[in-house]
Amino acid sequence: MITSVKGMRDLLPPETRVWNRLEETTRAVFSLYGYDEIRTPVLEPTELFVRSVGEASDIVHKEMYSFTDRGGREVSLRPENTASVARAFVEHGMPQAGGVKKLYYVGPQYRYERPQKGRYREFRQIGAEVLGAADPATDAELLVMLFDLLGRLGFTGLSVSLNSVGSEESRPVYVEALREYLLAHEEKMGEDDRRRLRENPLRVLDTKDRSLAEVLAGAPRVLDHLDPASRTHHEELLALLDAERIPYLVEPRLVRGLDYYTRTVFEVTAEGLGAQNALLGGGRYDRLVSDLGGPRTPGIGFAIGEDRLVDVLPEGFRRAAIDGFSPVALVAIEPEDRAAALALAGELRRAGVAVDFDPAGKGPGAGLKAASSKGCRTAVLVGRRERESGVAVVKDLVERSQKEVPLADLPHVLKGETA
RNA sequence: GUGAGAGUAGCUCAGUCGGUAGAGCGCCGGAUUGUGGUUCCGGUGGUCGCGGGUUCGAUCCCCGUCUCUCACCCCA
Structure with missing residues (x-):
């Protein structure tokens, strides 16, 4: 018997009814906020992800489906979609058109990882990106839209973890301060955390090693090392979220995996997803477009793990979708x-x-x-x-x-x- | 890439201290020649994941391999 490739699965009826209704709802909500759909290729030049996600990141150096095509081009199945959106944005001259571009996408992504609960080699993401707007009000509206969507899907009690990692100038300063602090406590760390300390000290903040709780509690905080502009941005965002009654929690130790994030970063976690409890993640990426050869263009976006979202979708929404057929x-x-x-x-x-x-x-x-x-x-x-x-x-x-x-x-x- | 657990009928599983396998559900037919969810009767059902080894004999023991599950790593 021929079976599907490891880590990839068939979505069968009636479950597909749930996926369809979820995507219909998503498109409807995003449209309400003035977002248009973009569809980018599943296959991209490998270089795109090396430049955007970061050469040193695990995603690029061990999780991509990369190969040389018949024409000798180095290509990869996209491991995420933001880089493709930014590439298309530049390639089609959208920066020259001026204004703010609000785009969303729905589609499969590919990472060569060991499958486990909530993690597949082929998974789908629903994402939204705003390009060309740097104001904290943009960040706020994006989160308002996100919670609007989650609310219409029937979720209650979710809140967003929020942090700022500062600007491209202030971030390295903070990372250095953190490195120095952590080096003084290296003897208490396990093998994994020592490696993180060398490769990306920010990741140590994410450790699951509870014995480091005390060390981390005393660690320097990003929020104390923000440059003035980033600090203002962060504070204005919080004020806007308060005004919009968006449930958030400032999480000083929140760092995200992708290298391109600046200033605002956020994620929403959910119960019932096992160890992979991140339901969605996002952040601001003010240097991504310029890193890809375009003019300096601020951007912010999020990606929802659609497979995970379906896993924890409220029963009422599931029922309505299944009974609707x-x-x-x-x-x-x-x-x-x-x-x-x-x-x-x-x-x-x-x-x-x-x-x-x-x-x-x-x-x-x-x-x-x-x-x-x-x-x-x-x-x-x-x-x-x-x-x-x-x-x-x-x-x-x-x-x-x-x-x-x-x-x-x-x-x-x-x-x-x-x- | 690392670790642990699991692969037996379409599904959920039992089982054989090594002698080529069962249940429930499902499916098909009948009781009911034009009326389904209950009941009763009968039937269909399996390379016991794949390959190799040990053995008179392996679904069971051993090795390898693949797949699944969970965790690590990482992330949606």
């Missing part, structure tokens, strides 16, 4: 009734009624059984007697009741427009 089952009693049933199916569909007709059905028994096991609520039966009197039997599969309905009235009755 319920075509009328059309059952032909005898083989001679199939032609009439097929014609009726056509009429009903033209009238906007979703009809599931199984032409190979073996009579009413099997037909009704299949219909109820599929979750259909209504069945329409057509047999010789009905054909002769110009009616159809409409059966409520839940109530187990049925009535004869003249064919002409069928569309109205089935659409609930009973009169």
Whole structure:
């Protein structure tokens, strides 16, 4: 048997109904905020991610699906989507067009990691990016939109962890201060944290080693090392979030994995996701566009782990999505009734009624059984007697009741427009 | 890349102290020749993940490998 590739999975019905409704809701909300969709290729020049995500990052040096194509180009499956959006932004001259560009995307991403709960080699992200706006009000509105979406999906009680990592000038100063502090406590660290200390001291702040709690509590804080402009940005953002009643928690030890973040960084975690509890993450990236060869353009965005989101989606939203698919089952009693049933199916569909007709059905028994096991609520039966009197039997599969309905009235009755 | 656990029927699992396997659910048929969720009866069901080794004999023991699950790393 041929199976799917490790870490990649099939999404099957009825689960796909949940994904579809989730994406429909997302598009609707993003549109309300003036965001337009962008679709970028799954395959990009490897160089794009080396320059944006960072050569030293784990994502680039051990998690990319990279290969040389037949034309000798070094290409990679995208491990995230922000870099592609920034690339497209520059490539299509959007900076020269001026103004603010608000874009969203929905699509698969690829990282060659060991799969575990909430982590797959092919996973989907829903993201939004604002390019060309540096004001904290932009950060605030992005988060307002995010919580609007989460609220419409039925989430309650989520809050965003928020921090600022400063500007590209102040950040290295802080990192140096942190490094010096941590070096003094290196003997208390495990192997992993010592490695982090050498490669990226910020990551030590993320450690799961509880014995370092005391050390970290005494560590210098990014927020105390912000340059004045970043400090103002951060404070203004908090004030705007207060005004908009966005539930946030300033988390001084929050650092994000991607190198390109500046100033605002944030993430939302959720219960029930196992060790991979980050539901979404994002931040400001004021130097990404210029790093990719474009003019200096501020940007901010977030990416939601769609697979994880589906995992913890509130039951009410799930139910509505699954129950929302319920075509009328059309059952032909005898083989001679199939032609009439097929014609009726056509009429009903033209009238906007979703009809599931199984032409190979073996009579009413099997037909009704299949219909109820599929979750259909209504069945329409057509047999010789009905054909002769110009009616159809409409059966409520839940109530187990049925009535004869003249064919002409069928569309109205089935659409609930009973009169 | 590291560690632990698991792979037996379509699904969820049991089992064989080594003698080529069972249940429940599902599916098909019948009781009910044009009416489904209950009940009863009958039937369909498996290279026991794959390869090798030990053995008279392996689904069981050993080795390897693949896949899944969880954790580390990292991140959505």
